[in-house]
Amino acid sequence: MGKEITSRADDYSQWYIDLVKKADLAENSDVRGCMVIKPYGYSIWEKMQQALDKMFKETGHVNAYFPLFVPKSLFEAEEKNAEGFAKECAIVTHYRLKTDPARPGKLMVDPEAKLEEELVVRPTSEAIIWSTYKKWIQSYRDLPLLINQWANVVRWEMRTRLFLRTAEFLWQEGHTAHATSAEAITETKQMLDVYAEFAETFMAMPVIKGKKSEGERFPGAVDTYCIEAMMQDGKALQAGTSHFLGQNFADAFGVQFTNKEGKLEKVWGTSWGVSTRLIGGLIMAHSDDDGLILPPKLAPIHVVIIPIFKSEEELNRVSAKAESIAKELRGLGLSVKFDDRDNLKPGFKFAEYELKGVPVRIAIGPRDLDNGTVEVARRDTKEKKVMQMDSVVSEISQLLEDIQQNIYQKALKFRNEKITRVDSYDELKKVLDEKGGFVSAHWDGTAETETKIKEETKATIRCIPLDAELKEGKCVFSGKPSSQRVLFARAY
């Protein structure tokens, strides 16, 4: 009956798709590769935005907005960056339609209205932003420039998956300019820490901070740092990136400043971003076969109250109590929904809010009114508890906090169990095939080895962990010396 979800064991990808669609997060649109983010899904994004935006502001950043379109000549100025994205760019070539003389009532591109210069729809905004920064930066007193923008970007992907990879997606991109290399590197790492803290504190999703290998690095960056998360199917998900751009974009766009000694110097840059992909990660990190499990800190609805009644008279009595509890909970800053629809049975509603991942459910019926109690159920463990009506409001905040902690601990335990140390190539392949997850192994640091391993196992180097111990070893593939272990995994 109702909304059946494919189980994770049967078909993990289908389970994911079922969840996204049936929990009303998003759906495919009439535009190839683009999704419609539905209100429930978008409100999760809004929660993420609010938390991140606050953290960006607290670290001194301000928001601005740059254009969607990038003139091709600007786009190609930083060659590596341009080449990296060239294969997946949408391009605007014309600025006008006209009625088609051959097909009445239809429109055609007006060949007379060709643009002098094509416009690239931004796959990322470094080019347009650095060409602007050139005008804004003259002196060391103009630095650092710490700007973020919330925007959509377009990357023409061949194969798309809701939230995880779509042709258009929403994100934020921070772009900062600094007087020194050290300051830019500090900024890069600071923002990586911000992302890690957000992932763990708000999303309840443990992440590993690391540096990308040369092969996985952002085109145009000197160093790319990332946070990597582990999904329940044993595949890794890159959840955020922070790039140290060196002077690459300053070079490309001629961004210089006069230092205290009156000499011209080139500016140092960073960029960093997270996207709506995080919503995909959130789903795959916690949810189960009954539906979403949302961390309270990002849940659009914290508490749903479901009345149980036989008659309209009973509904009225139950509603009065429910409304007063809802009001008190809202007073604590919680988002509360009272679902008094009379055409659905309570059991149906229970299942529906479980599907949508609402962390706490309160049921109130006539029996509770007599006993002065309510039934409280938590989504993460499915536990039900009868609580005294007088104390329920004061207990809910703690319960939400417990849920937040519990799902983080559960995800952490799972993630840690999915890290396997290996010392041979056979073991590496065996673990990837049989267990999945991160495989910690020595690597000789060469792109050749990385490529070969990728070709043979489909696993990539997710990152060189930042907090790993530096211990000498031998590369599992080539046997050459290695200074530390790196994490391999198959990834989204």
Place this chain on the structure above:
RNA sequence: CGGGGUGUAGCGUAGCCCGGUAUCGCGCUUGGUUUGGGACCAAGAGGUCGUCAGUUCGAAUCUGGCCACCCCGACCA
């Protein structure tokens, strides 16, 4: 973009081989009975069978092009 599959009402489907304008379930509407884990009865509404063309007296059904989605590769956040 290469290989495979699917497309019939909001959703899931039968019919297709063997041409004669469509089946069932869920959902929806109305009325009634229900309501502590996915209610039931009755009456109703809803479909250019993905799309365009071809074959035919006649196409959901046969043929071809195109589009979308799913799975597996290549590419990627």
